Amino acid sequence: MTDTTSFYDIGGYRENVRRYKDGIEQLTDIQTMIKERMDIETNYSKCLQIYYDKWSNHVDGLAKSAIQVVWKDVLDESMELQRLHANVRDRICDEILKTVTLYLKENHHPSAFRASKETREVEDDFERAQRSWRRQFEKVEKAKKAYHGAARLERSAQIQMKNACGDAALSPDMQSRYHDRYQKCQDELMKSEKVYRSALDDLYLLKKNYVSHMNDVFEACQLKELKRLKFTFEMLSNLQKVCSDLASATKLNHLHLNLEKKLTTDNTRFNNDLENWSKKYGPECETKWPAFEPFIPSLNSITSRKKKKDGEVVLMKQTFKDDDGQNNYSTKSSISQNTQLTTPDTPIKSSIPVVAEIVVDRANGTLSKNKTTVTQNCKEPTSSVSTYSHNDQSSLVIPDRDNASSNPGESSPTEHVKHPYTAKVLHDYDAQDDDELSLTKGEKIIVISGPDHLNWSLGMKNERTGFFPASFVEKL
Structure with a gap:
């Protein structure tokens, strides 16, 4: 078998199970980030409110003058900024954070001592698809081991027989024993080779159904991953739109425009991501199917x-x-x-x-x-x-x-x-x-x-x- 585990190898589906688990963890990390941003907006809004109340009372106590009017306008700007950040906080909570929480509640059911329910379901589906193939594959491995062992014994007996024939000190009876042992090892080698080839033939009879079942489970995983990718992009895009309300400077406007372009939904990128994954861990990855491996004598x-x-x-x-x-x-x-x-x-x-x-x-x-x-x-x-x-x-x-x-x-x-x-x-x-x-x-x-x-x-x-x-x- 190849060093790199193929999708159709025994246990080769584990990368797909790990991807589903990592995807949920990634969404949880995004949820934590959104909470931290909401806390920042809340604290900043409170600070601006305290700042406005303190200096507004001070300005109201002053005598009316040109300075008092200008000063009041400056304080009104801070109050407007406070309302803007409070609005951003409310939108982040209502439009983004609650949506992410609801998505996780519907698609992720964690367990205290085991993996989540959805992760176990994906793994069980792959296990069922590989069950019959795994049993026959183990028979093939056992037959191959027996065949290679018989080949080693046959080669050892052949060398001993040649050495005995070239040794004049050995009696003809002893040389005959070495020859009989070599013949017996040859018979065992032929029997083990026949069993090995028969096990491989039985394995290939299961290949068509095995590939079909594995592909069905993989496609289901791809659909779940596509759903998660779209949802994650949508939430990040909404966060950018909410935060763009704070952008008033030219530099920030350009920054948000660039972010908006980057976060625009593009199915082409989604499909490329799924195709690359399929080539690396799915049905399109390179697979070395079990084949007859002749015995190569050790030097x-x-x-x-x-x-x-x-x-x-x-x-x-x-x-x-x-x-x-x-x-x-x-x-x-x-x-x-x-x-x-x-x-x-x-x-x-x-x-x-x-x-x-x-x-x-x-x-x-x-x-x-x-x-x-x-x-x-x-x-x-x-x-x-x-x-x-x-x-x-x-x-x-x-x-x-x-x-x-x-x-x-x-x-x-x-x-x-x-x-x-x-x-x-x-x-x-x-x-x-x-x-x-x-x-x-x-x-x-x-x-x-x-x-x-x-x-x-x-x-x-x-x-x-x-x-x-x-x-x-x-x-x-």
């Missing part, structure tokens, strides 16, 4: 971050010796891929054809190291591995990071590997790939080799080897 399973030649195989072998002297062998191989991945916060690691063999003696707690080269014939699925046999030791075959630039198809010369040592972890580190080690601040780890030119070291922790940033540890 996180590729362990190699350095581009290699086709057919190259790096084998990771770990051999343990039990207390009774028996050797148990377990081999893990991964096929290098012709791709290169980078991670923003960690250096780039690369798998290489030369491996260093670190021998761990559990009885004595000592380590020794050897080297071996792993090569593979690109034309054959099997690989030839040169290893050393150890009767009394357990060996770990580990990739040598120092030979990252060597040719995978050629055997590289033996290079010196530093003696293992114990180090203390300075910072926490979470492994990003399977060939990395997770570190916890304060714990100890055995550093086998490194750092290489990419500042990665090879170490062992809890009998498991892997790579980690060299700067995250300190030698004890």
Whole structure:
């Protein structure tokens, strides 16, 4: 689905419900503004009345003269201005404030603990229109999740089967098991894909009625919004006309003329407002309908971050010796891929054809190291591995990071590997790939080799080897 919620998405109608609620709140704010203007006119009228009474009594006590007549005319102007403001106050109250209050009383029924009655009605209408679509859409999402999960399992089984076929150490019976598991995962993938497609087909059968019902509810919301817009403009226009009675100066006259032009009712602006809203939150907005989404395998399973030649195989072998002297062998191989991945916060690691063999003696707690080269014939699925046999030791075959630039198809010369040592972890580190080690601040780890030119070291922790940033540890 798209990041921006579409009108036809589940819950995509909420912007229309919010618009109705915001429209009522906007009208309430206008009502409050009108009340404040009426209070200003009332207070100003009272002040002018007090002013006139005070100075009129004073002028009446004066002897008749030219000054007294002129003074009386000046006071009469203030009395006329007082009557003008009192008239404005009465008109604002009778023609505007009472009309707005009546409109809110008829179109808005608030609740103490819930949304208003009208808001709940709009939301319920949209909910009913989406009810059947929502149920089927949830089935589609569930089927898609199952299909993608089956696809991941099928891909994992395919990789394991290929690795098993290329591992000469595994018995034919074990290779057959991997093949059977892959076939089973393929069957599950086909079943889940069939269910997914069937759920999508059922969803599209409901599309026509769903769109029709949603459009009907939306049109009802548009009519209510158009009614509110016209009423709000009418009240603001009436307020301007009432206040224009106070305009006597030329500057104020021009101001009120401009306001009158701006507040003239124009259905074109109303229609443009409604059309823009419909394009953003209504039926005309861009919608991405549910469609079949094929499974795209994740690249996180590729362990190699350095581009290699086709057919190259790096084998990771770990051999343990039990207390009774028996050797148990377990081999893990991964096929290098012709791709290169980078991670923003960690250096780039690369798998290489030369491996260093670190021998761990559990009885004595000592380590020794050897080297071996792993090569593979690109034309054959099997690989030839040169290893050393150890009767009394357990060996770990580990990739040598120092030979990252060597040719995978050629055997590289033996290079010196530093003696293992114990180090203390300075910072926490979470492994990003399977060939990395997770570190916890304060714990100890055995550093086998490194750092290489990419500042990665090879170490062992809890009998498991892997790579980690060299700067995250300190030698004890």
